[in-house]
Amino acid sequence: MTSSWLNGRPCDGLPVHDRGLAYGDGLFETIRVAGGQARLLDRHLQRLSNGCRRLAIPMDTDDLRNELTRFFQVLGQGVAKLIITRGTGQRGYALPEPCQPQRLLLGSPLPAYPPQNALSGIRLFPCETRLAEQPRLAGIKHLNRLEQVLARAEWRDPVYAEGLMRDMSGRVVEGVFSNLFMVVDGELRTASLVRCGVAGVMRGEIMVRASQHGLAVVEGDISYVELLQADEVFLCNSLYGIWPVTGLAERVWPVGPLTRKLQAVVADLLSDS
Amino acid sequence: MTSSWLNGRPCDGLPVHDRGLAYGDGLFETIRVAGGQARLLDRHLQRLSNGCRRLAIPMDTDDLRNELTRFFQVLGQGVAKLIITRGTGQRGYALPEPCQPQRLLLGSPLPAYPPQNALSGIRLFPCETRLAEQPRLAGIKHLNRLEQVLARAEWRDPVYAEGLMRDMSGRVVEGVFSNLFMVVDGELRTASLVRCGVAGVMRGEIMVRASQHGLAVVEGDISYVELLQADEVFLCNSLYGIWPVTGLAERVWPVGPLTRKLQAVVADLLSDS
Structure with missing residues (x-):
């Protein structure tokens, strides 16, 4: 339930020079998953895509969708948190060229809110x-x-x-x-x-x-x-x-x-x- | 020159659940280092300490200063970037209890600005x-x-x-x-x-x-x-x-x-x- 994937592969950590950490240079979605499938996935991807466009982070939605589908199936039930960062770059705020965005997927149980x-x-x-x-x-x-x-x-x-x-x-x-x-x-x-x-x-x-x-x-x-x-x-x-x-x-x-x-x-x- | 330490030890990555990534929940300093020593260290630590107080991130300045001293000696010359995050926690914005802040130190050469x-x-x-x-x-x-x-x-x-x-x-x-x-x-x-x-x-x-x-x-x-x-x-x-x-x-x-x-x-x- 607590699996973590970085760019489609199981991982423990994020590279220390990632701009997601350095500047909060990225976006996230927290997606409800049940029966191995996501709820409101199109809306999540639409907002993410809009965010990527506004922050000028390149994103291939089709590739991402395939990766998400696999992750939801493994997770089964719970919350899938997707973090997209601009990736690593040279020192300083200027956008890295080339830009290699990172996809982090974190699975967790549904939060236990009182009914x-x-x-x-x-x-x-x-x-x-x-x-x-x-x-x-x-x-x-x-x-x-x-x-x-x-x-x-x-x-x-x-x-x-x-x-x-x-x-x-x-x-x-x-x-x-x-x-x-x-x-x-x-x-x-x-x-x-x-x-x-x-x-x-x-x-x-x-x-x-x-x-x-x-x-x-x-x-x-x-x-x-x-x-x-x-x-x-x-x-x-x-x-x-x-x-x-x-x-x-x-x-x-x-x-x-x-x-x-x-x-x-x-x-x-x-x-x- | 490109050494990275997490809590005083060499590292490659930051735990994926760290709040520094999730929320930008932390602070940083970029410190000029020459001859194994930092410039304006007291001012850097004073600002950091003020930031920690305002964000309610617990910090022991004495311990940090010892770790920094060692890092500056290893780095010799360049830029030491110090990142303090609130560490990992349960899902959601609430402050984790207990809170275990993370100290990340990243060394790099001085930026090559035109003279x-x-x-x-x-x-x-x-x-x-x-x-x-x-x-x-x-x-x-x-x-x-x-x-x-x-x-x-x-x-x-x-x-x-x-x-x-x-x-x-x-x-x-x-x-x-x-x-x-x-x-x-x-x-x-x-x-x-x-x-x-x-x-x-x-x-x-x-x-x-x-x-x-x-x-x-x-x-x-x-x-x-x-x-x-x-x-x-x-x-x-x-x-x-x-x-x-x-x-x-x-x-x-x-x-x-x-x-x-x-x-x-x-x-x-x-x-x-």
């Missing part, structure tokens, strides 16, 4: 650490994640299952490892990710499926006050699906009907087979 | 990539360096030896791998690094030595227009010392007298013995 999170909802910790606004890196899942590390270190009380992250202007963006939706007057709203944040694959899937079920979905700026006044709030990611938010600061929500409906709409993505 | 850079000055490329404003990470030399990678990728013409980086509000901050000073009416000015930027050890040393030589030194905000109107401009880092800036966009400067004076003031830090 109550999805059933009864979770409390959200209001993080003080803000997301810096950097349009050139917004949306992609790159390896520069110190803001998430700092935010997650703000609380240890397990009563909080996730933390809320806002940007430097105070806008609501996402969770530390989740995206966020709110329901206002029957409409589904999620933060625009043009300045910061990660465009989660489950977020993308929920937006499409919600539309297919006749729900209006709006991407835009969300203030903290708007969030507190929302009818329903929930978090999502590709590993756990959807968690209703039932508490944030002084605000308490019941688990809302649209949240329950959307949990049912994505349930197939979380099955074990 | 003309210091003698005749350099042209500065005005990068479009902006530095995001993140006070919690400002000043320290952490492993989240994608902005520098993107900025350095903006030009390939070797007529530009460095690039100018501004913040999201357009303020002048630093070079891609250097700090920046300007001279205005006999006064030395450098950007405040409370929002973004790296507090270089050569920058710190120049500020102290300039003061000792009777020069007024001011840290504050610098606009692009102020930079273009400056009497002198120069860059610095701990590997190359001081490079006069003689060109930026349409502006041309001669190598200024205070720049020349300061080059002499720090010359001992660049000698080979």
Whole structure:
């Protein structure tokens, strides 16, 4: 279950001069695997491909897909974390020529989240650490994640299952490892990710499926006050699906009907087979 | 010359689950070594220690100093790159407990910069990539360096030896791998690094030595227009010392007298013995 492959072969370590370590010069995906197959693989590869294009990291998606298929079969069930780095290079920030990107695949069991999170909802910790606004890196899942590390270190009380992250202007963006939706007057709203944040694959899937079920979905700026006044709030990611938010600061929500409906709409993505 | 040590022992690779790779969860220093000894070691260790404190990475400076001393002796001459990561942990952003930081030491030759850079000055490329404003990470030399990678990728013409980086509000901050000073009416000015930027050890040393030589030194905000109107401009880092800036966009400067004076003031830090 804890196999590690570097460029398709079992490995223990990454070369010490890799730019993934030196600069966080790369991207990653954490993919849910069940029955030897990946969930939402096309969305993961699409985001990765977009990230590679924006960071100018060359990538052959077809080769990668073959390697992933083999890895998923070996893993069977769990989480496949894929890291793509720009590889090693001469000293300094200039892009190496030629560039030989490295593909690292790490298998692990599914995280053991309490089932109550999805059933009864979770409390959200209001993080003080803000997301810096950097349009050139917004949306992609790159390896520069110190803001998430700092935010997650703000609380240890397990009563909080996730933390809320806002940007430097105070806008609501996402969770530390989740995206966020709110329901206002029957409409589904999620933060625009043009300045910061990660465009989660489950977020993308929920937006499409919600539309297919006749729900209006709006991407835009969300203030903290708007969030507190929302009818329903929930978090999502590709590993756990959807968690209703039932508490944030002084605000308490019941688990809302649209949240329950959307949990049912994505349930197939979380099955074990 | 290209030796690599992990926690004091020769190594080829870093464990694949290290958070330095996963999140850029760590810090680094690039130290000039000559005659088996480091230049500005106290400043490097002070910045590193400050970074560790701000990221909550435990570090024993005394142990590290002993290991470094041995490494510098083996290296003799060149650049010692020290990377401190938070080490491996369970999946997810939460800080691992216990935390076992990793110390990676990489030796390399001194970069072969053209001697003309210091003698005749350099042209500065005005990068479009902006530095995001993140006070919690400002000043320290952490492993989240994608902005520098993107900025350095903006030009390939070797007529530009460095690039100018501004913040999201357009303020002048630093070079891609250097700090920046300007001279205005006999006064030395450098950007405040409370929002973004790296507090270089050569920058710190120049500020102290300039003061000792009777020069007024001011840290504050610098606009692009102020930079273009400056009497002198120069860059610095701990590997190359001081490079006069003689060109930026349409502006041309001669190598200024205070720049020349300061080059002499720090010359001992660049000698080979």
